[in-house]
């Protein structure tokens with residue numbers, strides 16, 4: 577078990593990651609931020625976050641995973657269906673925050 581703080585890439589929990597993502601979305605003007613409180617009460621596969629910026633006219637559906645978290649088949653199926661229907665759907669991981677991928681998606685620059 578590695579000691580906390582030893583690694584500069586100390587892994588964060590999905591809950592911490594979600595907080596960072598929704599904080600950033602708010603800073604960037606997202607005014608409608610929905611997250612599934614408990615995946616067990618959701619129909620299987622629906623993404624964790626639905627983010628809407630009414631000023632930008634952007635709706636993002638995102639499944640959040642930790643760096644090593646696995647995207648389940650039901651989640652893959654839902655995201656693929658959304659993408660096939662032309663929706664902006666995908667997976668975000670903590671590294672996407674650090675490399676600005678999430679910020680670009682939120683700004684509509686993807």
Ligand SMILES: [Mg+2]
Pocket residue numbers: 590624639640641
């Ligand atoms: Mg998730």
